[in-house]
Amino acid sequence: MATDARRAVEAVWRIESARLIAGLARMVRDVGLAEELAQDALVSALEQWPGTGIPRNPGAWLMTAAKNRAVDQIRRRRNYQRKLEQIGRDTARDHVPDASTGVGDIDDDLLRLVFTACHPVLSTEARVALTLRLLGGLTTGEIARAFLVPEATVAQRIVRAKKTLAKAGVPFEVPAEDERAARLASVLGVIYLVFNEGYSATAGDDWMRPALCEDALRLARVLAGIAPREPEVHGLVALLEIQASRSRARVGPNGEPVLLMEQNRARWDQLLIRRGLASLERAEALGGPAGPYALQAAIAACHARARTPEDTDWARIAGLYEALALVAPSPIVELNHAVAIGMALGPAVALELVDELVDAPALKDYHLLPSVRGDLLAKLGRHAEARVEFERGAAMTRNGRERTLLLARAAACRPGPAGCQVREPPV
Numbered sequence: 001m002a003t004d005a006r007r008a009v010e011a012v013w014r015i016e017s018a019r020l021i022a023g024l025a026r027m028v029r030d031v032g033l034a035e036e037l038a039q040d041a042l043v044s045a046l047e048q049w050p051g052t053g054i055p056r057n058p059g060a061w062l063m064t065a066a067k068n069r070a071v072d073q074i075r076r077r078r079n080y081q082r083k084l085e086q087i088g089r090d091t092a093r094d095h096v097p098d099a100s101t102g103v104g105d106i107d108d109d110l111l112r113l114v115f116t117a118c119h120p121v122l123s124t125e126a127r128v129a130l131t132l133r134l135l136g137g138l139t140t141g142e143i144a145r146a147f148l149v150p151e152a153t154v155a156q157r158i159v160r161a162k163k164t165l166a167k168a169g170v171p172f173e174v175p176a177e178d179e180r181a182a183r184l185a186s187v188l189g190v191i192y193l194v195f196n197e198g199y200s201a202t203a204g205d206d207w208m209r210p211a212l213c214e215d216a217l218r219l220a221r222v223l224a225g226i227a228p229r230e231p232e233v234h235g236l237v238a239l240l241e242i243q244a245s246r247s248r249a250r251v252g253p254n255g256e257p258v259l260l261m262e263q264n265r266a267r268w269d270q271l272l273i274r275r276g277l278a279s280l281e282r283a284e285a286l287g288g289p290a291g292p293y294a295l296q297a298a299i300a301a302c303h304a305r306a307r308t309p310e311d312t313d314w315a316r317i318a319g320l321y322e323a324l325a326l327v328a329p330s331p332i333v334e335l336n337h338a339v340a341i342g343m344a345l346g347p348a349v350a351l352e353l354v355d356e357l358v359d360a361p362a363l364k365d366y367h368l369l370p371s372v373r374g375d376l377l378a379k380l381g382r383h384a385e386a387r388v389e390f391e392r393g394a395a396m397t398r399n400g401r402e403r404t405l406l407l408a409r410a411a412a413c414r415p416g417p418a419g420c421q422v423r424e425p426p427v
Contacts, residue, residue, distance in 0.1 A: 005050040008058070013042055016059040017137040018222070022109035024066055025172050031116055032162030035134060041065040110135075111226045112172050118187040121168045126161040127190045129154050135222070136215045146212050147197065148204050184227075188236050188293060191219050195240050199247075203398035207257045213244055224279070234283035235294030241276030242300040245269040257405050261309045273304045292328040295320055314344035331360040332368075339372060347379040367396035371406060378413050387413040 017038060024034035041062045055061040117130045132138045132146075140158065144151040175183045198212025220237045227233050249263035280301055283294045290298070299320045306312040321337035335357055342350025354373055363369045374389030390410035394403045 005054060006046065008054045009042065009045045009049060012045075012058040012062070014137040016062060018110060018113065018135045019059065020062055020066060021134050022113035023063060024070060025113060025116070026109050027067070028070055029172050031113070031130075031134065031165055031172070035162075037066045037069050038062070040069050108174070108226075110222065111174050114187055114223060114226075115175055115183055116165065116170060116172055118183070118190050119165065119168075119170050120183070120186055121170060122161050122164055123157075124190075124193070126157050126164070127186070128194060129157040130161045131190050131219070132194065132215060133158055135219055138215065142211075146209055184230060184232070187223065188232060191216050191223070191240075192236060192293070194219070195243070199243060201399055205400040207251055207255060207399070207401040208247065210247060213240075213247065216240060217244055229286065231283045231286040231288060232291040232293050234279045234286070235291055235297050238276045238279035238283060238297035239293050239300055241272045241279060242297065242304050245272035245276065245304065255401065257401055260303065265307065268304070276304065277301060289327070290323070292324060295324045295327065299324075312343070314340055318344050331357050331362045332366070335363070335366075335369060335372060342376060342379075347376040351376045351380065365396060367393045367402075367406075369393075370396070374406075374409065374413070378409075383413040386410075 020038045020041070021031070021034045024037050025031050028034055028037070044065050045058075045062060049055075113134060114131075117134050118127045122130065128147075129143055132143050133140070138146075140154045141151050144154045147154075174180070195213055195216035198209040198214075198216065201207065201209050217237075217240045220233070220240050224233050224237050245268050246260075246263065248269065249265065249267040250258055252258050276297065280294065280297045283297070284290070299317050302313050302317050302320070318337060318340040321333060321340055325333045325337060335354065338350045338353035338357070341353060351373070354369070354376060357363055357369065358373075370389040371393035374386045374393065377383075377386035377389060387410045390406050390413065394406035394410065397403050397406065
């Protein structure tokens with residue numbers, strides 16, 4: 001019974017923690033205190049549920065326990081009466097809904113929590129750690145293992161993030177219309193970063209970390225549910241769904257990378273593709289100019305719709321990259337555009353474009369630049385030069401699987417049919 005209760009508590013916490021913390025943060029106006037109260041309620045559940053049994057509405061039980069602790073906290077403060085009355089009014093107005101009541105207030109609280117955890121006053125690393133902790137329900141240990149950093153480092157980031165939010169007096173609210181677009185971009189950027197780290201790990205011995213992809217996709221879906229009128233939110237969901245559809249085909253039996261053009265497309269998850277295409281349609285139906293995530297989703301959709309590599313509409317992909325460069329200009333986008341041009345018009349044209357990027361400061365330590373040059377040079381029969389580029393890319397990457405792949409490409413660069421490929425470029 002005790003084991004069953006513990007498993008139930010852990011499952012409920014993973015599902016309900018974000019809503020619980022969001023509701024408490026609205027009342028106490030302090031994200032750090034809200035998480036402490038939620039954790040106290042979790043401890044109470046671990047102590048009581050093995051003996052009393054799992055309540056009918058576990059989420060409501062946790063919220064009630066946490067609210068009681070919030071009242072106790074406020075009573076110990078000099079101005080407790082005013083805040084106690086406020087909590088009483090909030091409790092009466094925003095009581096925890098059961099299955100028969102609406103969820104609008106909960107959605108509003110979650111949206112406030114999303115914008116708070118991803119506030120620009122925090123560093124990127126802090127935003128990621130706090131978002132995964134508060135919204136993803138991950139422990140510091142789980143976050144540390146996912147990003148290959150010490151647990152103490154993650155714990156420090158989270159503590160400092162909470163202190164920074166409190167010191168800056170960041171309000172627990174959805175930002176005003178005039179700053180909402182910029183703040184939403186920060187939120188989407190955090191989720192995208194988490195997914196990319198899972199999809200193509202920057203360091204370590206694994207090509208992918210699927211758990212991070214799943215966490216990011218879950219967060220993106222939650223965000224789409226609470227911000228349904230934002231086209232770029234649906235664009236991000238579409239991008240992640242379609243990218244995630246390839247996960248099973250991207251890794252070989254021994255964990256080795258399998259590149260896009262070599263993947264068994266029968267292993268692509270068609271349900272995720274359909275969901276991604278539906279999200280892309282929603283983004284487009286909301287109108288307005290396409291944003292960077294919707295454009296990247298449209299690129300991913302071109303790959304998803306191609307039954308074979310030869311069916312890929314590279315001309316359309318190149319055009320989409322041109323559009324992406326206008327709304328989100330960067331040398332990395334230009335590099336990806338060059339790859340698409342190479343597939344559509346040939347490696348010689350692409351190499352001219354890539355060579356223009358060699359001195360770009362942003363690509364100075366970017367291992368995909370020499371990797372792409374190596375691929376193009378190999379296709380042009382310039383094997384000695386290609387080998388040097390692949391070896392240079394291998395020396396720059398921090399991912400062990402990718403290093404092995406690039407060194408193998410370098411070893412294969414000798415006179416004969418050119419078949420070198422590089423890691424599929426990010427979209």
